[in-house]
Amino acid sequence: MKKLLIALALLAAPVVAQEAKPEAKPDSSSGAPIAAPFRSVTKHSGTFGGQTIRYTAIAGEIHLKDADDKPTAAIFTTSYLKDNPEANRPVTFLWNGGPGSGSLWLHMGAFGPKCVDIPNARDDGAPPYPINPNPDSLLDATDIVFIDPVGTGWSKALGKTEAKSFWGVKQDAKAVAEVIRLWLNENGRWNAPKFIGGESYGTSRSAAVIEALNSGYNDVAVNGIILISTILDFGLEAQVEGNEMQFVVTLPSMAAAGWYHDTVANKPATVEAHVEAARQFATGPYLAALVKGAKLEQAERAAVRARFAALTGLSEGFLDRANLRVSPDRFYKELLRDRGVSIGRLDARYTGKDYDNAGEGPDNDPSFYGIDASYPAAMNAYARGELGVTLDRSYISIGGTPGWDWRIGAGRDAYLNLTPWIGKAMRENTAMGVFIGQGWYDFATPFFAAEYSLQRPGIPQDRLDFQYYQSGHMMYVQASDRTKLSTDIRRFIARYK
Template identity: 70%
Template sequence: MLRFVSLLALSAALALPAVAQTADKPAEKADSAMPSPNRVVVKRSGTFGGVKMNYTAIAGETFLKDKDGKPTAAIFSTTYLKDNPEPNRPVFFLFNGGPGSGSLWLHMGAFGPKRVNIPDAKDDGAPPYDITDNPESLLDVADLVFIDPVGTGWSHALGKTDPKEFWGVNSDARSVAEFIRLWLNEHNRWNAPKFLGGESYGTTRSAAVAHELNKGYNDVALNGVVLISAILDFGLEAEDEGNEMQYMGLLPSYAAAAWYHDKIAGKPASVEAWAAEARAFATGPYISALIKGNSLPAAERAAIRKELARLTGLSETYLEQANLRVTPGRFYKELLRDRGLTIGRLDARYTGKDYDNAGEGPDNDPSFYGIDASYPAAVNAYLRGDLGYKTDRSYVSIGGVGPWDWRLGNGRDAYVNVAPGLARTLRENSRTKVWVGQGWYDFATPFAFAEYSMNRPGWPTDRVEYHYYDAGHMMYVHGPSRVKLSNDLRDFIRRQK
């Protein structure tokens, strides 16, 4: 087991010499007391995808450095390497989103060798939580690297470096891309097939990092980019007055939630069929009616209102009062108001009980407070206990990394859209493919927005594939969806090698 001394221990060791400084010998700058990366290496075994194997887990820091070789940040990651691997074994780099989220969700929920087992679509309650083996881990087909960007997990700026230097779309992508290059150097994996994957804002980061790795003449070519609950074009779903695109993209998700909660008449057998009806209506008659604004004829308005009511389970009276435009917060509260319940934003299958039933929006998101205790407990217990990582720092599950710099520097910074950069990456590398996974009941990153953002000119659409799950934003909290997600990605990685 390899361990390096921590910043706290090193500071204590240097305390006496610092006090003994004389007036004619100035104290050294604090930056000179820079620690070494703190790491732990352990051997483990498990069965993943039906394959029994031995592997090495490495939990710890990698230092980013400036042009003078001075460390600027410690990036915490957890790496899993198959022992005695086959030649050119794939490697899969993963992170979560936020921005400001550590990688614990994908690590302890979906793809790591251990996962936390929680009830589906119910509150996770109080500890102890069940931390169990994860046969759905992808370690049988690829080495795995879970990355915590600066300000998340145990990653942090070093010395006098301001952490805000890493808090922005471009600066964050540069730091993660730099980490990937350093990891490839350390493990001699430059010629291995490479996959990059993120969830939620992590998909924004994936597109930005892929673009960063594709720049210049020292490219890191990717075999696959994995987008789980994708958001690439923030302008589409901006909840701004006058943005009619948001309602077009939200409607299929509204219909899916109404289907799940039995709020529609003549319910079809599958959510896919119902979503397809809503998608066709949203991209045709509905958006056409919205862009007519005040010129929308009364007869057409009545027909649109009637169809909206059929698809969403909301009353025509309510839809008329909302001017045919229902914002997400209002939908969460209104759909099950007659039952005294609200629905979740991350996952509409979850329901909650508010203080009262009179408001126009929910008190909180039941699909987030339903999981927010188990995952932090699990990642701390696993990394500190099972792997034996020692640190006095607190693990940041979701924290403050603001203000976040959303500017792309392309002269069009009214809103963030990283889709063009990812499309260019595909055009410039004929072997790169994009895998997209979306939950039917996700309102944080609704599936129709993902589809639209990657169906524009410039996209090689034959190299983008979509997969859908009977859950929400974090589809792996639902057992059957977790198994399907794992199998779908395992197949994707095998096809791209």
């Protein structure tokens, strides 16, 4: 009934106003014609956060240019702007991760005015998928700009510029920061409260973008950074021999999965209580045992093995064979092997049936193939319909940036950690806060790794806002968590705007 009332509150049909395009001019560097930036403007109304909002959607390209004023890239953005806004209305710039992922996941799953509704922790099946009004969109609290970097969505390099020149931590961040500056120019919003944020690698991008925005004398100060399913310290989670911390930061996620799937004995009433016990074990007896290596005494090994088994549901025999060091891939297959299913990486609540039950790891991630068809279908249907997008090229949802350059220093980086850029930004802007949203059942970006990364020295702890969700990497696939995420971020924006 709630969705029906929301649907009735919407305008019957959007008004589409596609702007006239100037004649394409040849690019003198290549001779190939470069069309003027595509742009479609539509009018809408919806109910968000309990408020009826009339707004304008602008779906189109922003051209980046080189020092000779020649276009180098067409960056596709979708802006949602409240009509007749109040003074000092915030604007929030959002992107997804990958790297190589378009913004469709946050756009059609969490914060856009429409969302695709799919069954919670089950396969999304075949189309048609329900695309419904999204009462959890943030449009009552902030204008929103979704950005697709080069190689994602409809964004691409232009002229003789190679797309790979944008595919790197710093290169990508520089381009996204330039898009933000150009958007602020065009829309006259330089003095508006500003928030930036992303999901997964989008949190890494957020750290790099804040550094790019503030590394010169023409700073763009922001009020807050929104991190959803955070990964900042890649060295911490590197699955390489000798890195013992990778096992420490994933153990609490294993405990959460065991709690959810009822593989643990004496199960506490809440997952929160269970993971707190796992945190204490991971940073205490477990870490101490790992760093002792070959000098670990048998009695201590036996005690740690027994506690590990009790927290997760893995057998002591398996833990012994794994030398107390369980990789995520092995865990996905082993936890429910006796039930004949594997669990998900993005969301451990999902289960999938593999070709056989003898393998060391799962055939695929059931929490990704459980949603991967619905989002591209919804994005294309909505954008090419209501938003008036007429581009003939395909929308790239994920995987569009091969050969990513991970270097952030002058040479090769042996340990990649972007957290210090957030710490520096917080120290130099004492009015800026950081929101961190984590799902208990996320192995792609484990909650304990996010905690460890952001609780290091040099990061003001009183301006960190940690929130947790009863789901995984994309917590918004669960309707109740989408509402909680939206509510938590509204509160964050209200505090820092």
